[in-house]
Amino acid sequence: MIFAEQLTKSYRTKTEEVKALLSVDLNIPKGEMFGVIGPDGAGKTSLFRILTTLLLADSGTAVINGLDVVKDYAKIRQQIGYMPGRFSLYQDLTVEENLQFFATIFNTTIEENYSLIKDIYEQIAPFKDRRAGQLSGGMKQKLALSCALIHRPEVLFLDEPTTGVDAVSRKEFWQMLQKLKSDGLTILVSTPYMDEAEQCDRIALIQEGKILMNNTPENVKASFSDPLFAIRSNKMYQLLHDLRDDHLVQAAHIFGEDIHISSEVINQQVIIDALQAKGHTQIQLKQINPSIEDVFIKLLMHTESHEQHS
Amino acid sequence: MNNIANNQREVVISATNLTKQFGDFIATNAISFEVYKGEIFGFLGANGAGKTTAMKMLCGLSTPSRGSATVAGFDVSTESEKIKKNIGYMSQKFSLYEDLTVTENIRFYAGIYGLSIPVIKEKTAALLQQLNMESQKNVLVKALPLGWKQKLAFSIAIIHDPAVVFLDEPTGGVDPITRREFWEMIYSAANRGTTAFVTTHYMDEAEYCNRISIMVDGKIEALGTPSDLKKEFNSATMDDVFLKLARNAKRIGD
Structure with missing residues (x-):
């Protein structure tokens, strides 16, 4: 349904050339929910804009539903829904007027496709006379999703739909996406948040324009081959430095309340003894399963740029 | 933690x-x-x-x-x-002046917090060294990657050693490694009180x-x-x- 081969895009500024995408390949079958996971500036938005026919790649090809993004852009636009990262509805139109507007542009009516958006739109219907600019973050997202769906697209592109949205709205939003997926839509969604990645069928980890890994969440996690432990003690800040300075492990990163440590071999007793000798008490050490974030960190540690500035 | x-x-x-x-x-x-x-x-x-x-x-x-x-x-x-x-304050949405250079931003905020010129000079040098940003000191903030901006913004927010x-x-929105570097800076500041x-x-x-x-x-x-x-x-x-x-x-x- 979504196919990309060797997509490359760079932007020229006065002083330098910024590579936004470097030879990106994608192959997403119909009905899949595919996540693009990466930080700001990784190239996610450039990828979305090329696939939605809004930006031309420097080289490479992309095909959506059998249509070429350059030659067949007009046809593609009829078949896709796009929710850009920046809220892009008309702030001074009401909720209902916005929906009406997008329906009209696509030569359809709200009534004709209401079944598809019913569950989502009902949640914001009590505010249908309110101007879009006056809505909360969560409700803006629901309206934007309704507008992106009103012409019954086959593919949905969502660029960071939950950035700046609170945890409850975020959860509700992903429930809606799961529902749309079960209705047969193909969904490409980007997010900087690893917990959302878990909900996708497949994910691509992207950094500095390159896809570092492309697989199911399970296989991404399984690719972390070294033993991984979570450790804590009574002096956490000191613990981080002791683990690193004494080279007790190959990698030590703070992870919420714990520090995650990994090495090819982890001898628990050696680590505990060394830390006790340094005055740590209440040491807790337990083996854990890697998360997507653990894998991402490990991949990033191997990229050049981070070796330079860390 | x-x-x-x-x-x-x-x-x-x-x-x-x-x-x-x-x-x-x-x-x-x-x-x-x-x-x-x-x-x-x-x-x-x-x-x-x-x-x-x-x-x-x-x-x-x-x-x-x-x-x-x-x-x-x-x-x-x-x-x-x-x-x-x-107090110091930092948010992701607004923290630094994009059209000022790194050094100008430091000087501006340190001045607002009432630090003297010699102290500002000393703090600026220390801060640039700590962030490993000496070569970027005359670069406009808008040209910096997001992660660097955030680390700089945090350092400036605590330049007057606030309580x-x-x-x-x-x-x-920052990558997992930059995020950790940032939190390590917060821990370090907390460790200093x-x-x-x-x-x-x-x-x-x-x-x-x-x-x-x-x-x-x-x-x-x-x-x-x-x-x-x-x-x-x-x-x-x-x-x-x-x-x-x-x-x-x-x-x-x-």
Whole structure:
């Protein structure tokens, strides 16, 4: 349904050339929910804009539903829904007027496709006379999703739909996406948040324009081959430095309340003894399963740029 | 990350029944809590829960309708100017002037906080070295990668060694490694005695705090370490704790 081969895009500024995408390949079958996971500036938005026919790649090809993004852009636009990262509805139109507007542009009516958006739109219907600019973050997202769906697209592109949205709205939003997926839509969604990645069928980890890994969440996690432990003690800040300075492990990163440590071999007793000798008490050490974030960190540690500035 | 020394704990922020009412609407409803020196305190709530209003009062930008609070020993109602001198503030949305260079931003903020020229010079050199940004010192801030901007913004927010630094959703949208480098800077500042007050609605940021409070409809409904809260609400993750509390919210986030 979504196919990309060797997509490359760079932007020229006065002083330098910024590579936004470097030879990106994608192959997403119909009905899949595919996540693009990466930080700001990784190239996610450039990828979305090329696939939605809004930006031309420097080289490479992309095909959506059998249509070429350059030659067949007009046809593609009829078949896709796009929710850009920046809220892009008309702030001074009401909720209902916005929906009406997008329906009209696509030569359809709200009534004709209401079944598809019913569950989502009902949640914001009590505010249908309110101007879009006056809505909360969560409700803006629901309206934007309704507008992106009103012409019954086959593919949905969502660029960071939950950035700046609170945890409850975020959860509700992903429930809606799961529902749309079960209705047969193909969904490409980007997010900087690893917990959302878990909900996708497949994910691509992207950094500095390159896809570092492309697989199911399970296989991404399984690719972390070294033993991984979570450790804590009574002096956490000191613990981080002791683990690193004494080279007790190959990698030590703070992870919420714990520090995650990994090495090819982890001898628990050696680590505990060394830390006790340094005055740590209440040491807790337990083996854990890697998360997507653990894998991402490990991949990033191997990229050049981070070796330079860390 | 827990870093609590259990000996005597100096209170740096203290709120007692702190309330802000706009007409009939009680944005912040009689909240009471204490935050200690060198603590990283997470201040959570859904959109519209009253976080921003509460934080404005603590920063001396808004006068409480009822109740009281002290920050760094000063009363928020009567000594707001003194509070402003003793706190730092950073948010992801706005922190630095994009059209000023790195050095100009440092000089500007240090000047606002009343540091003398020799001290500014000394602090600037130390800060650039610490951030490994000496070669970028004359670069416009808008040309820096987001992660560097955030690290610079945080360093500038604490350039006057404030008692408390307020961080408003500090690490949204940065890569996992830069995020960790950033939190290590916060831990380091906390280790030197600066208290960090972090507002966020991202649970993964919350997990890095020593203690967390969760606001629902203007009230603090839960307060404790991330581990304690997970136990109390019988949840595996902070996300779950938050959802259990915030699902009961009556207010529409506006």
